[in-house]
Amino acid sequence: MELSINGAKHQVDVEADTPLLWVLRDELGMVGTKYGCGLAQCGACTVLIDGQATRACVTPVESVAGAEIMTIEAITEDAVGQKVVEAWVSNQVPQCGYCQSGQVMAATALLKQNARPTDEDIAGAMVNLCRCGTYNAIAAAVRQAASA
Structure with a gap:
């Protein structure tokens, strides 16, 4: 295959x-x-x-x-993905980091479909679980990436 x-x-x-x-x-x-x-x-x-x-x-x-x-x-090879990664670093989103690859992928998909998401859009799209509870930092990073 x-x-x-x-x-x-x-x-x-x-x-x-x-x-x-x-x-x-x-x-x-x-x-x-x-x-x-x-x-x-x-x-x-x-x-x-x-x-x-x-x-x-x-x-x-x-x-x-x-x-x-x-x-x-390959996420940083994508222009939107690169903005997401930069926002993740800027906002120091990860704690343990285990879920973060999935979080970054979900955020990239959201911003590729909706370049200017509302807080409601972000909450609806960012449904991956984070045992460390970094949801506020995740939302802030998505907002930052959207405004970049």
Whole structure:
């Protein structure tokens, strides 16, 4: 199966129902996308599939063949993603950092779809879980990235 990930083509020999997360991490060594719950609840595994925030832990790899997949490893190559990362650093968002790759991917997807989100838009889109509770800093960083 051929996958387009971060602008490069990758051939993988896996079962069609293998979760994308495991292909990224175990087959391709892209470990920036994290395993959290395995149930699409926490968002640690969020990647962009054709620009949409998607939970990789429950996404069968066969469903994304032919799609453009972006992971945290390439986020700064995207102009919006670069602004998000700069805002994350400026606002010192991470504490433990485990969920942050998924948070950055979700924020990038939001800002690619809505360049000027309201606080309500941010709250509706930024639903990934953060055990450290950095939600205020996350919202501030999204607002900063939107205004950049």
